[in-house]
Amino acid sequence: MAEILIVEDNPDIHSMLTESLTKQSYQVSSAYSGTEAKMMLEMNKYDLILLDLMLPGMSGEELLQHFRQKTLTPVIVMSAKGSIESKVDVLEMGANDYVVKPFDLRELTARIQVQLNQQHGETREESQTLDIQGLVFDLDNKSLSYQDEEINLTRKEAKIIELFLKHPKKIFTKEEIYQQAWDDYYMGDDKTINVHVSNIRKKLLDQTGEEWIETVWGVGFRLDPKKIED
Structure with a gap:
């Protein structure tokens, strides 16, 4: 089921929600x-956020702007500010919906469901690509691009980079990489793996000016953790 983050400093409202x-x-x-x-x-990561505006430490508006730089997860703002100007300002900041306090729980629930339905639809559409820091892999045609510029890969290179982008936090052994790219039992052919990973590294460096794949000595390879930091 969907996970919702409630950001609200009023304990009564928080408990009710x-x-x-x-x-x-x-x-x-x-x-x-x-x-x-x-x-x-x-x-x-959350499926939806319910966000109050009057918060201690960091206002809801500041939090929304910060959050919108990183993700498109739906945000429903809950606020006692009922003016048109307040609503427009927050919606222009990136909120998906706005409810005025005091609100009816049935109405809020319906609005939550609408946002989740839309989000799930968008996720299904966008699931055909993997995107990390502008490096985009198209799962349909197995192509890789960076800032809309295609990076030419061999079929086996494409299978390897797909593995890294699908599981950006995982360290892959050479055996796992070989089985993914060659669909065969690993016979300890380290040279073949090293050459293909080296070729991918060079192509990514030439295109982006940055290193993307990290060697974990004695274990294998993974996507550079700096690429998946927020």
Whole structure:
């Protein structure tokens, strides 16, 4: 079920939302300040965020702007500010929806469901590509590009980089890489693996000016952790 982050410093409202959403089988995480929410958003991914504006530590507006630089996860703002100007300002910052306090739980639930339905539809459409820091792999035609410039790869190179981009935090042994790219039992052919990884590294460096693949000595290879840091 979808996981929702509630960012609200009013304990009564927070408790009411948590109880209602939990009863509807949503997974609920809680933050009571903007600073706490920022930390949680940097460590975890959520399907939707319910965001109050008047928060201690970091305002909801600041948090929304910071968050929108990193992801398009739906955000529903909850605020006592009911003016048109307030709504327009927050929506222009990147909020997906805006409800005025006090709100009806049934209405909020319906708005949550609309956003999740739209998000799931977008996810299905976008699932045909892998994108990390502008390095985009098209799963349909097995092509790689950076800032819309194609990087020419052999079929086996494409299989290897696909493996790294699908699992950016995993360290892959040479055996795992060989089985993915050659679809065969690994016979300890380190030279073949090293040559292909070296070729990928060079092509990525030539195109992007940066290193993308890290050697983990005694284990294997992985995507450079700096590429997946927020």
